[in-house]
Amino acid sequence: GESVGLHLPTLSVQEGDNSIINCAYSNSASDYFIWYKQESGKGPQFIIDIRSNMDKRQGQRVTVLLNKTVKHLSLQIAATQPGDSAVYFCAEKDPGAGKLIFGQGTTLQVKP
Amino acid sequence: DTEVTQTPKHLVMGMTNKKSLKCEQHMGHRAMYWYKQKAKKPPELMFVYSYEKLSINESVPSRFSPECPNSSLLNLHLHALQPEDSALYLCASRPQGGQGTEAFFGQGTRLTVV
Numbered sequence: 001g002e003s004v005g006l007h008l009p010t011l012s013v014q015e016g017d018n019s020i021i022n023c024a025y026s027n028s029a030s031d032y033f034i035w036y037k038q039e040s041g042k043g044p045q046f047i048i049d050i051r052s053n054m055d056k057r058q059g060q061r062v063t064v065l066l067n068k069t070v071k072h073l074s075l076q077i078a079a080t081q082p083g084d085s086a087v088y089f090c091a092e093k094d095p096g097a098g099k100l101i102f103g104q105g106t107t108l109q110v111k112p
Numbered sequence: 113d114t115e116v117t118q119t120p121k122h123l124v125m126g127m128t129n130k131k132s133l134k135c136e137q138h139m140g141h142r143a144m145y146w147y148k149q150k151a152k153k154p155p156e157l158m159f160v161y162s163y164e165k166l167s168i169n170e171s172v173p174s175r176f177s178p179e180c181p182n183s184s185l186l187n188l189h190l191h192a193l194q195p196e197d198s199a200l201y202l203c204a205s206r207p208q209g210g211q212g213t214e215a216f217f218g219q220g221t222r223l224t225v226v
Contacts, residue, residue: 032213036217043202043218043220046216097160098143098160098162098167099160100145100215104154105154
């Protein structure tokens with residue numbers, strides 16, 4: 001499958017391959033992280049979340065990995081489908097202020 | 113009902129106009145947010161309301177004025193905007209408290225300032 005070690009704005013994968021989207025977060029005190037999917041002209045849609053006391057969480061076809069040592073988050077999508085084409089954002093929550101702050105986003109393009 | 117409803121979906125306004133964006137949720141969420149999103153950029157936090165009180169203002173210009181009339185409604189009043197304020201304005205809500213709960217987003221209002 002396709003993956004990126006550092007954040008890249010665009011990831012292009014073949015239908016059926018696995019995708020890995022990476023995100024670096026900024027605040028070591030953040031206690032909760034969310035991956036959102038945003039399709040053109042729509043609001044962000046929840047995909048999966050993870051709390052800071054976990055390293056990994058699995059959903060349907062998606063897995064989120066959290067590495068607090070290097071402040072890194074990744075989203076793995078298994079058997080990527082054309083309907084997965086969208087912009088993917090990670091978001092971190094500051095426990096003190098209650099802010100939910102978004103990362104830069106990665107555009108996932110799925111080739112048929 | 114897990115929806116956050118924003119109206120209008122599209123808005124075109126002149127720089128001397130006054131308009132308002134509306135957001136409504138009936139999930140009992142006590143934290144509500146306004147975000148601004150420019151094309152190909154992540155949403156940027158503008159305001160946070162907690163239990164109907166403004167808790168965070170991210171140094172937003174005063175031409176944007178938020179209001180939370182009750183626990184289900186959030187407004188954003190706009191006055192004397194500039195063309196660079198054209199963007200997608202997103203509202204979100206989440207339960208207050210608890211370590212981790214997702215924020216639900218509306219579909220946004222596409223604002224064009226002419």
